[in-house]
Amino acid sequence: MTSTSKDWQDGFIINTQVVHQKGQERVRLWITGQQGTISLDSPPQSAIAFIERENLLEAMTLSNDSHDIQFIDSHLHTFKNKPVAVLKANTQKQLRSFEVICRDAGIEIFEADIKPADRYIMERFVYGSVQYRSLPELKIRPGTYRPSLRYIVVDIECDENGQLYSIGCDDGKNGWVWMRDDAPETFKSNEFTYLNVASELHLLKAWVDFIRQYDPDVITGWNVKQFDCRVLTERASLCGISLNIGRDGQAMTVRKTTNEQYWVEVPGRAVVDGIESLKTMTFHFSSFTLNYVAEQLLGEQKLIHDDDQLGRIKHLFIHDKPTLARYNWMDCRLVARIIEKTNLINFLVLRSCLTGLPLSRPGGSVAAFINNYLPHVHRAGYVSPNRPHDGGLASPGGYVMTSSPGMYEHILVLDFKSLYPSIIRTFLIDPVGLVEGLKCPEDSIPGFKDAFFSRDKHFLPDIIDQLWQQRDEAKKDGDEARSRAIKIIMNSFYGVLGSGGCPFYDTRLASSITLRGHEIMQTTKAWIEEMGYTVIYGDTDSTFVWIKGCNDAIEVNNIGRQVASHINAKWKHHINAVYNTECFLEIEFETHFARFFMPTIRHSELGSKKRYAGMTGPYHGEKLIFKGLESVRSDWTQLAKEFQTTLYQKVFKQEPVEDYIKHTVSQVSEGLLDAKLIYQKRLRKPVDAYIKTRPPHVKAAIIANDEAKSAGKPIPYPNKSSVQYVISTNGPVPVGTNVPLDYTHYIDKQLKPIADSILPHLGLSFDAMTAAQLRLFE
Template sequence: MTRALVGGQGMILTARTVFRGNEELIELWLATEQGPVKLLSPTESSVCFIKQTDSDALSNCAARLGLPVTITPVDLYTFGHEPVASVKLPQSRQLTQLRKAATEYGVCLFEADIKTPDRYLMERFVTLGVQYQGVPQRNSGTLTQARIKPAQYRCHLTMFSVDIECNEHGELFSIGIASTMCNLVLIIGDAGNQFESTESNPFEYVWCENEKALLDAFIHSVQHYDPDIFIGWNVKQFDFPVLHAAAKRHGTSLVIGREQTALDIRTFEDGRAYVDIPGRVIIDGIEGLKTMTYQFDNFTLDNVATQLLGKQKLITDTDKLGTIKRLFHEDKPRLAQYNFEDCKLVIEIADKVNLIDFLILRSELTGMRIGRPGGSVASFIHLYLPKLHRAGYVSPNRPENGGLASPGGYVMSSKPGLYKHVLVLDFKSLYPSIIRTFKIDPLGLVEGLKQPDDAIPGFKGAVFHRENHFLPDIISSLWKQRDDAKQQKDAARSQAIKILMNSFYGVLGSGGCPFYDPRLASSITLRGHAIMQTTAQWIREYGYDVIYGDTDSTFVHLANCNSDSDAVAIGKQLQQDINFRWHQKIEQEYELECALEIEFETHFETFFMPTIRGSEAGSKKRYAGVIRKGDEAKLVFKGLESVRSDWTLLAKMFQETLYQLVFTEQPVADYISETVNNIREGKLDAQLVYTKQLRKPLAEYTKSVPPHVKAAKQADEQNQSLGKQLQYQKRTAVRYVMTTGGPQVPEYQTHPLDYDHYIEKQIRPIADSILPTIGESFDAMASQQIGLF
């Protein structure tokens, strides 16, 4: 008897292929209001495409490998307008074999790198929410022969924030869990030590006899509370790999997936780990913030928590590992508190930036799984490829050589100097608006080249079809959604849409994208150049001086302006006039509707554009100025020392104070001489620490050894001689000072600080950049030092 179908709606948590005999199925785990649901699709083939003329050659290749391939002519074409055939195999690993061997037969496979679960979802236009129907299995929550289609659906997701403590060998001490369901610290120790939960320790102790018991307790907690999401700080590259290795040491698996499935981990040559837990999303806090485009001096939990929350970890010692090992042996309650607080900090950071909402929104918009980092190219493919197929084409392949570089954004030479009343006019989402206006699109290029007579001209030989395209419509839809999000003050949705829209230009100009074509990216950037240059010319025609332009921003000096209110009125009038002229120009010259929109963004009461150091030419992407909001004046820096992570606190504070004095027309001589005097007297030593990131493992710095690398190498040599953990072997931040003996980390400083270095390399360049604008010199002021030496 045929069982009745069961259906509902859910959010996709994970997707993968699973085997049933020699066949592959797609396994989807969904979150629903009623709890987790597992779907298994009907048998799903692995698919790619070839030119029909290559069918015999590929058949011979498959026969030699013993692969059961099915080749079928289909009504699709390459971008070169050649008819193609579909290639189907029962298993994805068979497609991988065929892909490697096909080149020997001179056969090009198209779309062979699209993973089967991704193709399954994108061809159904599914992103995050689904409506499903399937056959229930006996004694199981699984639905087989499942069918899905897209749906707008959300439900509450449960989450574990996880953090581990261990020694340098990966031997576990404790595992912390923070969530709305339970707050636990699983810790190796004597269960006879009864510690009560308190306000300062709002968690339950779970005492474990040994490491194996600790792992078992963790597995039990996960299976009992059954979270949808794991979140942690560097959890994919550290915590889960360490837990996996510990389980292997004890001859067991870390069965923390749904239906008692084990964590799956693969390690790549560069040391990165790929972690998958069936039925559960894994969110790495660092990856998530980077996906949201957050930038920090370094992404340590302590630094990010300080910047976003104003909080620090409970252990901030330089020798953090040594302190953790000591606490494990001497003060386990303190270690447990530290472990749990780290779990809480991750949740607080995620709440502060709306990380989970952002990742869910991104998944709804693009089809990227919630826990997947980055993915700009994959997002574009997910949205674009199914539309392309229905237009009769298959995707080209990624360029083998990475592609040719396309022109960058427009940056005009600046006019350095100190100014009163400078306006900034910004084009709103310039590159997306260019794509919308001029119909820039991969399909549009192919169709435009086929019928060039009425096509829209691009650059470098590109022409675009007026009707046959997808990307302009995708952006128009996203644009409207973003406007709606702004009206509703939905910051997470607005940010997710902005990042997605702005990624499209980068994707089309990336050699990692199958739709890469230098004509596409150039038709965006070079059109941007033309728009910026024309806009600047129009502004000059109104009698104003354009002193700088950068990608989508134009800086206008109002030489004869006498008040803030006059400047604002001019800015609004320029905005109105320029928008009118662009709409008129594009309608008349191209018969297109203009989506360009310039906005009067900022009025600087005082503005400073420096020269390039050692030159009279104006700098680029570096300026400072004062803007006023109500009665409050705010100092703004772009690209200067005060916002550079690798300059000292001394330089940042000196620049802010000096510029403030100059901008408000106050004397500066006493401040400069006093600063130089305080440096030499050692009063500012705490501000003289540099912080710079190691961009690669320490051992790989061989030809060029910059100061922070020298300091790191010396420090780890000292750590090794003292039997301490090596701190600087991997990519990490190095804090160092310049001494008379060269760069050294503060913990191992053996020489006095080189005060001349700080005066000449940190203070002088800042002063020399701005003092000439007020007719002063650093040498004259620095010599007026207080006290005798």
């Protein structure tokens, strides 16, 4: 569908393509709006890059007719203040080919990696939402339209070779399953529509017809790019057909990237992976299997989740296809419910409207920064630097204070609100601002590592200011998805400036943020201690304050608010007096721990870092909170997590612990807690690549993979999979191996370290409590 409107229309960009016509490239935008989804082609777009003017003659000599490169003078400069000329080519391929020739000749080309579609959109400050008109030719400008997108969840079932059994779909309200079956049976159950098809070819064709008829904006699923779309495309190729599910009838394309991942494109539709998107939303799970995430978010599990899942699926395909169909559909419905629970699609729309990133793009912090920042750079008279060839120098990390270990009552936690974005706003930290500031240091704000930042020529502080205001509005409106999207974007800007993968990387930028953070935290600590309170720990943007000798919760909370107010006033005065600029630093009284424990580093008297536990006071819900301890680590057993939680809870509530410890040791020794003794750890590479050392999870994976190969089954633990194993009397083995467990290991390596971290502060000893008891089991 195409548009012929002379009037400005509102829409949202689903995705883009570059189309080739008569030796030129046009950007095709797929836009959805109240009029439906349309495709619009831009006027011909040149591929553009820049070259220092001093290298122009040599570059022109290297050029020839086959490259079709134009050289045009410009008013722009590099960050090193060298004037540049524009390189233009009809296609991106021509430009990149010429860039390689120049690079081999030692000539640097700038911005050659910016794709025409990205440049076309960003230079017009269009991010997701767009206003457009197509006559006499396409024009676009920023918009405010927010779409309501239709999505469909896709999931396949197949054998170990990828041969399809069934394809399931669900939209959160209705479900469909197509099953390979010679029987003509087709029915609609109370849960989903069940449709039989005669062969794999008919199965694929039926799915293509459904997608084109349903016409979703978003195709999603769990690992849908790396598995489902890949397998569907491979099976379609074997069947001699293309999966023409694009809105214009084009085929879905799947290509393998250099990092062994798969990239999926469907014209007019976004392909969104559930795992990638939740990670982009900063969700953290010890495992991203659908079964685990559904259990954590929904309190539900997959219909089949036993050890030999593939064997069960194959058995059901042969003997009980309706049950397999329900399993297939249930996986789709779980993903749909996770999408609704997390507001995932709305989050991705908002992220796109803030950054210009496509819905289907995971991560993308550097790309988001470039989209927002590069057009401002050009308007300031500069071109972007290139990414550092050596990856860049490491910049200092966040401030972490050595802690004062021990058991405490009444600890206040004061947090700086978005510390790094606040530092950028306050001290005007900015790539262009650095270039301009170095020209006039005496009129600029000093940073670190000889950096100076212009007071009036900068963009990043203003971009963050706009995002900050939008986040405050989102909070006021109760729009959690929008608030979360903005927070993630704001906080990513520091990481981008310190990343060698970003063309605007400069160690002076990142250091001027982190080292300023160190200074702020250290000064804040000194000011709090001048008030007569003790700071026992500090971490990046949090300060832990001991209110010694005060036992009234109301008074403690009042002190927390008073300290925050006093520190904020001090910072406003200090910034104005020293730097003559506005202060955006704001510390907040975040938490009151009625009881708090800061452990020592294991086998040391020194206080630990990023590890603590506490019980919040009555005004904060009396919750038990762990940071960095065993209960929140994915590579410790369920036994350890539950033991630590219960033990600390008893300690904080001043309840006796000896009977609980003895009872737990007894249950482990008698084999009553075997289900809680499972370790889980992820493989970082194929098991064969572990040569010098083989950790326990690798040894268990090797055993499991060898057994599967001997039985003619696919290996259960390929690269980057999570291995579940136990420690037996024969060492680490896969879960389900019929050998005795090493209960001494679990007592010594799981229970004892947890108990030993806190019991000495109570004058107690794990060994003394359990010595006589353990002798009974020797």
